[in-house]
Amino acid sequence: MTDLDAVAKPRTARLRADASRNRDRIVAAATEALVEFGPDVPLDEVARRAGVGNATLYRHFSDRGELVRQVALSVMARTAKRAEDALTEEPDAFAALYRFVFEAAEERIGALCPMLSEAFDREDPDVAGQAERMERAINAILDRAQRNGLLRPDIAVGDLMVAITQLTRPLPGTGCAGFDRFVHRHLQLFLDGLRAPARSVLVGTAATLEDLKAGRN
The missing domain is CATH 1.10.357.10 (Tetracycline Repressor, domain 2)
Known part of the structure; x- marks a missing residue:
């Protein structure tokens, strides 16, 4: 294994962990927002509550149906x-x-x-x-x-x-x-x-x- 590989592996693991945490935050925020606002809650509101950008939300969930x-x-x-x-x-x-x-x-x-x-x-x-x-x-x-x-x-x-x-x-x-x-x-x-x-x-x-x-x- 090269020095570059040694650096890349921890970085990849951190990125995957960050992505998993973002996904979990989005699902938790969507659950709360659905309870409060109903099925037509704006996805912008879900992203705001999750503390992520809209691009991050859509990267994990391509549409509302998949998020629900x-x-x-x-x-x-x-x-x-x-x-x-x-x-x-x-x-x-x-x-x-x-x-x-x-x-x-x-x-x-x-x-x-x-x-x-x-x-x-x-x-x-x-x-x-x-x-x-x-x-x-x-x-x-x-x-x-x-x-x-x-x-x-x-x-x-x-x-x-x-x-x-x-x-x-x-x-x-x-x-x-x-x-x-x-x-x-x-x-x-x-x-x-x-x-x-x-x-x-x-x-x-x-x-x-x-x-x-x-x-x-």
Whole structure:
């Protein structure tokens, strides 16, 4: 290896690390901006929040659709990781469920879900892989709580995600400011209703994620 190669390799590694950090900042900024402004948020605003130039944004994401797709993948990956961590770190089965629900709410799923729906192409292997990972992790939490007799037996992952999505969605015209205090209150009410033994019989059958996908078609 020449002296020039020795200099070039660290420089290349630094450039790749800088590019990765810029990409992560853009995705994080886009997530926040989508929640605040909706799907038509100017990409200039995303670049400003990320602290990068427009050229840098377009170098990583050629169009709005690719950026929104990456936001969807990022949200699913973090949601799955939160479920996996809760299952591993919480010794009490219902405590794991409780922790996951409140942490999933922090991902602003309710506000983002309507805007990200077009990014969920089931033929996209990356999207399918993250969706499967997320479903597997959440199912593991529910299964453990049900086996321990702490969670009512007539719900499935689809029921849980519908509730989280609906309860974290801001009311029309209210924006997101100060909304968390209402979200946390109603998530707690919802979780109390999941405890076993159940006080009522639910109509219909437990909903899976496949049921939710079918309902969109």
